Amino acid sequence: MALEEAAPPSRKTVRTGPGTFGELVVAPVTITPTKPLTPTHVKGLLWTDVLVKASARVSGVRLVWNNRMATVTTQSTAFWHHLDLTEPDTDWSSESDTRIGERYIRFHAERRETDPRAVADYLTRADEDGWIHPCGRRMLDLWSAQLGRLGVGDLGLDADRPLATTAKTMVAALAERGLLIDHRRFGGPVHLDGPRWGLPLRQLVGGDGQPNYLLPILRELVPMIRPDRLFLLVHDDGIAADYLLLDRVLTEFGARTARLPLSRVPVGDVQRSSRYGGWQGATLGDLAATSGTADLAAYRLGMRLYFAGTLHRRSTQPFRMHLLRRCVGRAARLLGEMPAGGAGGPGRHLAATLSRLRAQQGYVDPYRLTASLLGKRSGAPAPELRAIYT
Numbered sequence: 001m002a003l004e005e006a007a008p009p010s011r012k013t014v015r016t017g018p019g020t021f022g023e024l025v026v027a028p029v030t031i032t033p034t035k036p037l038t039p040t041h042v043k044g045l046l047w048t049d050v051l052v053k054a055s056a057r058v059s060g061v062r063l064v065w066n067n068r069m070a071t072v073t074t075q076s077t078a079f080w081h082h083l084d085l086t087e088p089d090t091d092w093s094s095e096s097d098t099r100i101g102e103r104y105i106r107f108h109a110e111r112r113e114t115d116p117r118a119v120a121d122y123l124t125r126a127d128e129d130g131w132i133h134p135c136g137r138r139m140l141d142l143w144s145a146q147l148g149r150l151g152v153g154d155l156g157l158d159a160d161r162p163l164a165t166t167a168k169t170m171v172a173a174l175a176e177r178g179l180l181i182d183h184r185r186f187g188g189p190v191h192l193d194g195p196r197w198g199l200p201l202r203q204l205v206g207g208d209g210q211p212n213y214l215l216p217i218l219r220e221l222v223p224m225i226r227p228d229r230l231f232l233l234v235h236d237d238g239i240a241a242d243y244l245l246l247d248r249v250l251t252e253f254g255a256r257t258a259r260l261p262l263s264r265v266p267v268g269d270v271q272r273s274s275r276y277g278g279w280q281g282a283t284l285g286d287l288a289a290t291s292g293t294a295d296l297a298a299y300r301l302g303m304r305l306y307f308a309g310t311l312h313r314r315s316t317q318p319f320r321m322h323l324l325r326r327c328v329g330r331a332a333r334l335l336g337e338m339p340a341g342g343a344g345g346p347g348r349h350l351a352a353t354l355s356r357l358r359a360q361q362g363y364v365d366p367y368r369l370t371a372s373l374l375g376k377r378s379g380a381p382a383p384e385l386r387a388i389y390t
Contacts (some may be wrong), residue, residue: 001154003007008352010189011106019298022059022060022362023060023228023230023291024055024062024230024361024362025057025062025221025224025231025232026048026051026061026063026064026232026234027217027221027231027365028044028045028048028063029044029233029234029235029239030070030073030213031070031077032070032071032073032076032079033067033071033076033132033136033137033139033140033143034075034076034101034104034136034139035100035104035105035139035279036098036101036283036284036285037097037143037146037147037284038267038278038279038282039319040236040264040265041284042307043307043308043311044234044236044262045152046150046303046304046307046308046366047234047308048063048234049315050304050388050389051234051260051363051364051366053153053387054354054357054364054366054369054388055358055362055364057117057351057364058351058354058355058358059362059363062229063153063155063223064220064221065155066161066163066220067132067157067160067161068130068161068162068216069163069213069220070216071132071136072127072163072211073211073212073213073216074114074119074211075213076126076133076136077119077123078106078122079104080135080136081115081118081119083133083135084133085332092133092135093134093138095138096142096285097142097143097285098280098285098286100135101283111168112296116208116209120208120209120210123210127163130161140157140158141157141158142285144157146288147284148305149288149296150288151300151336163216163219163220163264164220164221164223164224165219165222165223167205167211167216170215170218170219170222171190171204171205171215172229173222173253174218174249177252177253178193179192179193179252181193181201182206186271188287189206189207189323190205191201191203191204192204192245192249197245197248199241199245200241202242202245205216214246217246218246218249218250221250223249223253225255230256230258230362231250231255231256231257231258231260232257232361233246233257234262235260235261236264237261237262237263237264238264243261244259245257248258260313260363261313262313263311263313265307265319266316266317266319267279267282267316267318267319282319282321287303287324294328294332296333297331297335297390298328298329298332298335299328300331300390301331301334301335301390302327302328302329302331302332303324303328305330305331305370305374306323306324306325306327306328306371308367308369309370309373310323310327313367334388335375338386350384350385353372355371369388373389
């Protein structure tokens with residue numbers, strides 16, 4: 001079954017320059033707009049931001065972000081249905097990300113039974129019309145403002161684009177390749193056949209017809225597969241099994257793939273999913289509102305020094321505000337030592353330096369690049385790096 005690529009990318013997709021490695025397609029894990037951005041989310045977003053901006057200096061890069069990969073999921077729609085039942089008259093336009101996230105925690109703690117037909121209606125609206133609950137829209141607006149202040153490249157949080165292919169077409173394509181264990185004729189679920197690769201079975205569609213979050217990701221990525229593209233899957237290591245399975249499935253469709261698992265960032269020495277809370281006081285909104293003497297450029301650089309440098313890829317250390325403050329102070333000093341000339345175009349040696357810091361898969365490694373800034377012999381950073389880090 002042929003799966004054609006969707007229309008040319010909107011602002012949610014970034015395409016830049018040619019490269020000997022072919023085009024790098026960077027696909028970070030989806031984040032449902034149901035809670036604040038936690039330190040784990042910030043780490044993933046900043047690693048992705050530095051990786052894309054740096055790699056774009058030496059190769060072709062495409063960043064894939066589509067809101068519907070996160071909204072056409074029961075994680076989002078079941079929560080929104082719950083809100084409509086319990087708070088039908090709430091004005092979400094002035095709610096904070098923390099207050100919305102606290103509702104999300106309570107929703108999961110109460111373990112209420114959801115109405116499958118009602119949730120299916122919400123899923124259809126999200127899938128076919130791009131509908132997002134006012135609560136989710138408010139969260140996306142808050143994220144957009146926070147990430148804009150942080151200097152993260154435009155993800156397209158305020159835009160809408162249909163997924164590249166339909167659920168029916170995607171499931172049929174998987175079935176044609178023998179990648180499913182399909183119990184729909186018995187009224188049961190559809191599973192990805194993980195055991196063929198020594199992985200567990202993974203439900204893709206429930207017996208009620210509701211999709212697992214992997215299905216919209218496949219619907220977006222599979223039609224993008226081309227011989228000259230390498231897919232880099234960026235995800236937190238708490239869902240490594242799912243992303244290992246996603247990697248295998250994409251490979252079956254002919255994709256070249258690589259994974260970049262990042263360790264989660266515990267808050268208060270406790271590592272848990274954001275749905276269980278524990279992130280209060282350490283969200284991106286909280287960090288942006290923390291008082292200090294550093295300017296915006298130092299905040300942006302300092303956040304990257306901390307989340308991409310101090311917290312390396314496999315770091316298990318918890319979030320520590322005093323270390324983040326120290327990185328912001330270091331950033332202010334580095335920026336003060338930077339030669340005049342602004343960001344400008346690529347320096348004569350910058351492309352060669354970035355090329356040396358590339359991983360085997362062709363992307364510039366954010367940790368190695370950031371560590372080179374912090375090294376004792378590094379000296380003042382080149383002005384051109386400011387465009388990557390601030």
